[in-house]
Amino acid sequence: MTAAVVRRKPVSRANTPEGACAPIACKDCGIYHLCLTVGGEVDLSQLDLLVKNRRTYKRGELLYRIGEPYRAAFAIRLGSVKTSVLTDDGRVQVTGFHIPGEVLGLNAIIDDRYNCEARALETTSVCEVPFERYEELALQLPGLQRQMLRIMSQEIVHNQEMMLLLGKKKAEERLATFFVNLSRRLERHGRPALEFKLSMSRSDIGNYLGLAEETVCRVITRFEEKALISTERRLVRLGQMDRLQALARGSAVLE
Amino acid sequence: MTAAVVRRKPVSRANTPEGACAPIACKDCGIYHLCLTVGGEVDLSQLDLLVKNRRTYKRGELLYRIGEPYRAAFAIRLGSVKTSVLTDDGRVQVTGFHIPGEVLGLNAIIDDRYNCEARALETTSVCEVPFERYEELALQLPGLQRQMLRIMSQEIVHNQEMMLLLGKKKAEERLATFFVNLSRRLERHGRPALEFKLSMSRSDIGNYLGLAEETVCRVITRFEEKALISTERRLVRLGQMDRLQALARGSAVLE
DNA sequence: CGTATCCTTGATGCCTCTCAAGACGGGTGG
DNA sequence: CCACCCGTCTTGAGAGGCATCAAGGATACG
Numbered sequence: 001m002t003a004a005v006v007r008r009k010p011v012s013r014a015n016t017p018e019g020a021c022a023p024i025a026c027k028d029c030g031i032y033h034l035c036l037t038v039g040g041e042v043d044l045s046q047l048d049l050l051v052k053n054r055r056t057y058k059r060g061e062l063l064y065r066i067g068e069p070y071r072a073a074f075a076i077r078l079g080s081v082k083t084s085v086l087t088d089d090g091r092v093q094v095t096g097f098h099i100p101g102e103v104l105g106l107n108a109i110i111d112d113r114y115n116c117e118a119r120a121l122e123t124t125s126v127c128e129v130p131f132e133r134y135e136e137l138a139l140q141l142p143g144l145q146r147q148m149l150r151i152m153s154q155e156i157v158h159n160q161e162m163m164l165l166l167g168k169k170k171a172e173e174r175l176a177t178f179f180v181n182l183s184r185r186l187e188r189h190g191r192p193a194l195e196f197k198l199s200m201s202r203s204d205i206g207n208y209l210g211l212a213e214e215t216v217c218r219v220i221t222r223f224e225e226k227a228l229i230s231t232e233r234r235l236v237r238l239g240q241m242d243r244l245q246a247l248a249r250g251s252a253v254l255e
Numbered sequence: 256m257t258a259a260v261v262r263r264k265p266v267s268r269a270n271t272p273e274g275a276c277a278p279i280a281c282k283d284c285g286i287y288h289l290c291l292t293v294g295g296e297v298d299l300s301q302l303d304l305l306v307k308n309r310r311t312y313k314r315g316e317l318l319y320r321i322g323e324p325y326r327a328a329f330a331i332r333l334g335s336v337k338t339s340v341l342t343d344d345g346r347v348q349v350t351g352f353h354i355p356g357e358v359l360g361l362n363a364i365i366d367d368r369y370n371c372e373a374r375a376l377e378t379t380s381v382c383e384v385p386f387e388r389y390e391e392l393a394l395q396l397p398g399l400q401r402q403m404l405r406i407m408s409q410e411i412v413h414n415q416e417m418m419l420l421l422g423k424k425k426a427e428e429r430l431a432t433f434f435v436n437l438s439r440r441l442e443r444h445g446r447p448a449l450e451f452k453l454s455m456s457r458s459d460i461g462n463y464l465g466l467a468e469e470t471v472c473r474v475i476t477r478f479e480e481k482a483l484i485s486t487e488r489r490l491v492r493l494g495q496m497d498r499l500q501a502l503a504r505g506s507a508v509l510e
Numbered sequence: 511c512g513t514a515t516c517c518t519t520g521a522t523g524c525c526t527c528t529c530a531a532g533a534c535g536g537g538t539g540g
Numbered sequence: 541c542c543a544c545c546c547g548t549c550t551t552g553a554g555a556g557g558c559a560t561c562a563a564g565g566a567t568a569c570g
Contacts, residue, residue, distance in 0.1 A: 085415045088504040093419040107408040110401070115412050138400065145393065145400050146365070152407045153362040157370050159414035160340050164348040166421035167465035171558070202517065210422035212559050217518055233517075233567075249343040426526070457549065467527055472550055488535075488549075 053128040057081075057120035064105060064114045072128040073105040079124025080199040083116045084207075094208040096158065097121070097182075097200060101189040106151050109134055121199040166210045172254050174209040175219045176247035179229065183238055194241070198234040226254055308383040312336075312375035319360060319369045327383040328360040334379025335454040338371045339462075349463040351413065352376070352437075352455060356444040361406055364389055376454040421465045427509050429464040430474045431502035434484065438493055449496070453489040481509055 054077070057063060063074055063081060074081070081098045095116055098104050108114045109131055131137075138145050165174055187193035198205075202220075203213040211219075223229045228244055230237045238244060246252035309332070312318060318329055318336060329336070336353045350371055353359050363369045364386055386392075393400050420429055442448035453460075461471040478484045483499055485492045493499060501507035 085419050087419060087423060089506050091419075091423045091505065093415075093422045095415050095418055107404075107411050110404045110408045111412075115408075116415060135401075146390075149362075149365045149403065149407070152404070152411065153365045153370075155411055156362050156407065156414065157366075159411065159418060160348075160350050160371060162418050163350055163414065163421060164340050164342060164346075166418060167348045167462070168342065168346045201515090207422070213516090214518080214560085215558060218558095221518080250346065251344050456547090468548095469528085469550080470526060473526095476550080 053130075054125065055128055056123060056125045059120055059122050061120050063118040063120065063126070064108075065117045066114055068114050070105075070108040070112045070114065070131075072130040073103055073109070074118070075103050075127040075129060076100045077125040077127060079126075080121045081118050081124055081126075082121055082200060082204060082208075083118045085116045092207060094204055095162070097204075097208065099185060099189065102185075103129075103151055106148060107155070109148070121204070169250065171209075171211055171215050171219050172222070173247055173250050174211060175205075175216065175223065176228075176244045178205065178209060179236070179238060180241070180244050180248045183241070193238075195235070195237045198236060222254060228254075308385075309380065310383055311378060311380045314375055314377050316375050318373040318375065318381070319363075320372045321369055323369050325360075325363040325367045325369065325386075327385040328358055328364070329373070330358045330382040330384060331355045332380040332382060334381075335376045336373050336379055336381075337376055337455060337459060337463075338373045340371045347462060349459055350417070352459075352463065354440060354444060357440075358384075358406055361403060362410070364403070376459070424505065426464075426466055426470050426474050427477070428502055428505055429466060430460075430471065430478065431483075431499045433460065433464060434491070434493060435496070435499055435503045438496070448493075450490070450492045453491060477509060483509075 053072075057079075064071065066086065076098055078100055080100075081104065082094050083096045083098065083104060084092050084094045086092055096104075098118075104118055105114060165177055169177065182196075183193045186196055200208075201213075202216045205211075206213045206216040209216070220229070220231060224231060226243075228238075228240050228247075230239060243252065247254065308327075312334075319326065321341065331353055333355055335355075336359065337349050338351045338353065338359060339347050339349045341347055351359075353373075359373055360369060420432055424432065437451075438448045441451055455463075456468075457471045457475075458468040460466075461468045464471070466474075475484070475486060479486060483493075483495050483502075485494060498507065502509065
């Protein structure tokens with residue numbers, strides 16, 4: 001199974017129909033990316049060492065904890081994961097939500113310890129990518145390094161955007177930004193971008209956005225009153241993306 | 256000059272007396288680190304291509320802007336720099352302050368464009384590190400890649416801590432965290448850690464911490480009343496580090 | 511069908527922002 | 541060398557956005 005995936009030929013970067021987007025071969029699946037860049041350059045059998053285990057985590061299970069010795073990076077095939085950091089007195093800050101096709105845990109490669117914790121939001125299937133031989137492999141596969149840098153670079157950009165959001169935006173702008181970004185990422189991974197089911201609770205969203213759970217509810221209600229979105233529990237339909245985007249940018253207010 | 260620096264032999268990581276800590280050779284200077292890891296492995300003359308220009312920026316001058324094509328990374332020799340990101344409607348979020356011995360602009364290597372802007376807070380001398388030949392060099396210098404990953408990894412950790420601060424901490428905890436962290440970094444670079452001069456304004460600090468300038472002033476005043484610190488304009492003396500640290504952790508309150 | 515979890519809405523209070531004004535200090539030009 | 545000026549810092553008063561506390565309703569799961 002692993003070998004089959006790894007030896008898959010690089011394909012064009014054109015849009016893939018959703019049906020053809022099997023989790024591990026998805027054009028924007030992290031693992032695929034990691035493999036794509038090295039394909040054809042070296043003996044691909046080496047890559048069997050990279051993608052080893054598949055595993056499923058149940059809702060609430062930890063993929064890794066802060067400070068835990070590095071085991072592997074994780075490419076999500078199905079489900080979703082939240083990552084968070086902690087204060088010494090127990091407060092939690094959710095730092096990100098991760099959907100199929102995304103990779104997490106990469107920056108622990110250098111530190112040898114995870115610097116945040118990751119918890120499955122629902123039943124989640126991942127590829128674990130043990131990188132114990134990372135240093136040697138990197139010597140042979142220059143493209144691998146580039147991919148690593150790219151993924152970490154993206155994370156830095158995301159974190160900077162979050163700092164901007166947490167430091168400068170109002171509640172409505174934060175929620176609008178959240179929906180717009182989630183929508184964009186779903187689209188990038190070939191999934192419906194205007195109607196989807198949230199895998200995280202209002203409480204998680206609030207924690208992520210630096211808001212109280214109740215504030216999240218109230219803002220969502222306001223959005224519904226203005227027909228920006230409609231919701232039913234965790235099912236969300238984005239009605240007016242343009243106005244949402246304007247709100248997210250701060251270039252409009254919800255009059 | 257450049258060659259001399261580059262060909263410098265690796266030295267022990269023991270503490271260096273402050274006097275011996277010339278900016279570019281400082282044990283924790285970013286450039287030194289970049290060079291250290293590659294020293295002795297390859298033809299060092301290659302490294303002349305890495306560290307090319309020295310340049311001085313005046314207070315308020317931009318090192319680079321958001322979206323500008325990648326020119327170089329910057330190792331600060333003397334002075335200080337702030338980095339910030341912008342909302343579309345012009346709001347600014349300061350994402351970091353950088354002191355001598357630290358490197359910035361690295362993650363633009365992959366994107367080919369800077370993802371934040373950097374501005375000198377005072378007269379600042381930097382080494383510009385043009386990485387146009389980065390990809391080739393990385394092939395020959397595996398240690399270089401590792402250093403890049405380490406620096407980016409540190410930035411991710413810092414950003415995560417900032418998200419925690421911006422999302423969950425109160426004004427007093429934020430200021431305490433700011434002073435403790437700055438002190439730690441100054442110490443790491445062999446400078447006085449309990450008495451120093453801030454290069455940034457109250458307004459910059461407030462922006463960085465997600466607070467209004469006035470709130471920064473008021474909290475500092477409160478700290479002085481409790482004898483945690485003493486200040487005179489931008490000169491700061493940390494009087495009770497233990498209590499500051501307790502505040503920063505959230506495991507104490509300013510009664 | 512009961513129970514736990516999640517979501518929603520209301521009332522109240524507080525932390526921090528905003529607006530305002532004055533003090534202080536450093537730099538500059540006469 | 542002094543006086544002026546402007547940026548920065550400080551403190552006060554008031555307002556507001558969001559957190560907190562509280563309670564009821566909806567949904568999923570065993």
